[in-house]
Amino acid sequence: MDNFNIDNFRIAVKAFIVKENKILLIKRRDNDVHKPNTWDIPGGRLALGENPFEGLKRETKEETGLDIEIVIPIDVHHFIREDQQKITMIIFLCKSLTENIQLSEEHQEYKWIEMNSKKEEFPEWLFGVVNKVERYITTSSY
Template identity: 35%
Template sequence: MNEAQTQNEVGFGIALRAAIFHQGKILLLLRSRPSKGEYGFWELPGGRMNLGECYEDAVKREVFEETGLKISVLRPLNVFDARRDIDTQVVGITFLCVLESEDMKVLLSDEHLDSEWVSFDCIGTKKVIPGLHKEAALWKIGD
């Protein structure tokens, strides 16, 4: 496959997610868009990185767009494959993040129906997007 095919025929992107911890809890958002798949599942805030954007700015932008929160990005937690179909390859990275202030009030975008700050151990009781339970278990091991 040549470079032109890579850019024009095969979709490729980088998806970034924020595992935002504050006062012993992590922020989950309830997905609202049926067209995006996994409607009604809980997920971490995040989205696609724009061309020319650095990862830290992309994570901060996505979190602010989806929640109104300002965060600090500390470090990567996990890399995952987010392939949606045979024509699209997405590499995902989850980052450990913390709030820049004590204000935990979430201002939701239209991408989500609800938000909840949950204790880390409660993630396993939520209907989360595929792979998030397994990924969260890895974070616990790495503490």
């Protein structure tokens, strides 16, 4: 732990928003620093000391204009970005409470995709999350 630097560690939250068996994907702009022109789900980094639930609601509102209900944490991913930032990302299953999507300047388009679509339609890192959400929805009173 001698090399641990808090400035290189981030906690991120993501909203896996399901509506009528469809998932909301948003596409990053071509000038995005980390992953230009890639599909993603809403979310982002927490501010220092920020509650994950409030941070996720804030990030989702900023990126999509949507208000959400957080249902359950569904997955956690750990990875190191190309800039050596260590990221712990918590993915939450969410419901949209509003309809009108207004993308932020960070994103160029959005789409609702059927949950049972071909896996190629999803970002690769979401494959396992889609499976977990499908299992949760079919075995609960979602």
